Amino acid sequence: MSTASGTNSGASKPASTRAKPANKAEATADWVDGRLGIYSLAKANLRKIFPDHWSFMLGEICLYSFVIIILTGVYLTMFFKPSMAETVYHGSYLPLNGIRMSEAYASTVDISFEIRGGLLIRQIHHWAALVFVAAMFVHMMRVFFTGAFRKPREINWLFGFLLLCLGFFDGFFGYSLPDDLLSGTGIRFMEGAILAVPLVGTYIQMFLFGGEFPGTDIIPRFFTIHVLLIPGIMLGLLVAHLILVFYHKHTQWAGPGKSEKNVVGMPLMPVYMAKAGGFFFLVFGIIAAMSAIATINPVWAYGPYRPDQVSTDAQPDWYMGFAEGLIRFMPGWEISVWGGHTLNLGVFIPLMLFPLVLVAIAVYPFIESWVTGDKREHHILDRPRNAPVRTALGAAWISLYLVLLVGGGNDLFATHLHMSINTITYMVRVGFFVVPVITFFVAKRWCLGLQRRDKDKVLHGRESGIIKRLPHGEFVEVHAALSQDDLHTLTSHEQPEPLELPAETDENGVARKAGVVAKTRTKLSEGFYGEGNQIAKPTSEEYLEITSGHGHH
């Protein structure tokens, strides 16, 4: 701390004239500080406090798998040939001997069989990509269900959301690159979806593919998008995301000694440098071991892409499964508009629903803050049960996602569960509308039940498991009172009141009508916090009355 204050006074002099450094390391640090100002930077961050909770490491998994993807991806570019030029395979994988294929496919097979360790790196790259998107999902759910997206973190929520979407697409472009039968089918699907866009579909298709499908441009173009364009944007967003995490300071759970005005935890140096730094190696180690024992995307088994061939069980990587579900459960509506033009709703509607499903979750923080009218900063996390409507909405969204995932894998469900694929598809069509609604109500009820239990625990203590026999023969279970730590933790959450419509007449008696927007907002607010949508938390009066009553029992 004292050295930092010296920065200012020493700024006018060369770094070497600073009072004698104790050793070589300090001298080096002085030299760097004289050029980069590292002491001021480190002063704020070296002992920065981070709170501890297992769920806070989910974002770290995203970060580390992203780093792993970059490292392995750079290696793969040394050997991969993003070209659709035709070649005949004569490598060491005999089943493909003499088969015509693109350079892209041939080089992927070579990476897998000729380059020592190439298969491992390819598999680490692909596994890490799956882990990356999965971790982003879970991380986002953590942020959603605990309300960590509230002010001041809404913009960081959007950065994270963009990272998730870009992760989706970069994953799609990545698994399209090997030009194998499965990924080629995926590109064909994308082409068909683009063609369904009214007015400009065929133009976009021709410009993207450089002509008719498949042409010879799409793999090189996807390569540039996959290795440069999207990762570049993602890297920028990621850095911004992390800067904001540092700047806002991490959220924390309610608990003794924790408030909206502080953050309680352990310092970056040394604890989090060791824990978070070590965690990188844990994630990398586990993904490397996964890649040693579990095959992923065995392109050599699929064969090279040909537009007139296909395999069954064609599935995208899991995160695109919900888009696949949308396209599969949609009825084949095709209508004629504007003098015989074709509007392929059967493909176009899913194409529009795809971003809508995602955007619904992206805009939620803004909807919630509008409904609640809450403009304050929030750094204490909500327990999901204490925000029943938010939790129920999130659960409904997840259930919708899962229904679509089932729809996307309807062929696998049919063959593995011996069910009719038609039945599954009809069920998904109904489920798309019904399941989220049911899930919403079940989840909300569940939250309210948990709120009641918390209230019960606070007022009557925890069940101790000790059975006591009273003098007159009655058996009762002894309830142990909670510690003040627990009492505080269980009662410190806020319970907002629903908004009310402004009075019909203002103070001068002039009629003032509430608009549709204000009415909607009041209704929504009622739905969030109105009667029956939260259980009033115990008050200290209630507590004192009950606990003093106990003495006379």
Next chain:
Amino acid sequence: MSHDMSENLPEAHDASHGTEVVTHDDPFADPGLPAHEPRRTDIDERAAKRAERQVSLMFVVSMLATVGFIASYAAIDADKLVYIFPLGKVSALNFALGMTLGVALFCIGAGAVHWARTLMSDHELPAERHPIEASDEVRNDVIEQFKTGAAESGFGRRKMIRNTLIGSMALVPLSGVVLLRDLGPLPEDKLLHTGWAEAKPSEPIRLVNMNTDQPMKPEDIIQGSLTFAKPHGLEEDAEDFQQQIAKDALMLVRIAPENIKDANSRDKGFEGILAYSKICTHVGCPISLYEQQTHHALCPCHQSTFDLADGARVIFGPAGHPLPQLKITTDEQGFLVATGDFDEPVGPSYWERKR
């Protein structure tokens, strides 16, 4: 909103529960940070020594694993397979490299985390938060500075500069847009025709079996079979083979003429042999699953199902219209031929496609 919402919000968190230990009789008051509970390694030097040895052991294991990685890379052939229970036969090199790398990395991580958890201080410390919002003073100062800067630029006052600047900035990206024009050709009527368009009644094109690369006679197509075909002259080593086959691919079925429900479809066929486009009208997957009893063809990608006995009508799934059918007949030598193109575009539908 016209009215003030703040009264509907609960009191700020800190109003009732401050950080300082509250001693009055609110039973829910914040008792303050709990006292630090020492770990075994904090008070027992032998436990601390043991933890130190454990951490070091993990780092040593990591070093050994890296040596193992290098040794595996040098010693194991890339095509060697080994049986590993319960995985089965796997690539020895991939398994050895992955496991050694995994162990080498994991042990560094495990060692570091164990070190942090047992030996580094676990005192929880509070740090103050500061509001993100600037104080009114700073805010007003910045706005004042901005206004000064804006006034000095004359941006608002010199309208001509402003308008021409906006104009030039709006136009200059157009160059970038124009440059994109050569990304691909215009669609024109490219999607409307297939390779079969070159067939004429006077110069028919033979249907060639995709597997044998031979022209076919009607007796080659037996009832209940599914045969894939391409136009004669389209060779696999042709430069644009992929592009052509994406539109020309045919699937031939033979259905007893009395079982063909659609008269128009029967007429386009030859003695019950029907030639449909193999490309699904949904998003363009090749259809390849045929149920000979029901004459249903199913696309394995999104399960659109077509009744080939009824003009390839869509009976299930997301496809929006039937598969186009190619009119076929035989030439003087008795080989199956096409005498013209499909009478509608094949593959996924698009805006310009007439219905």
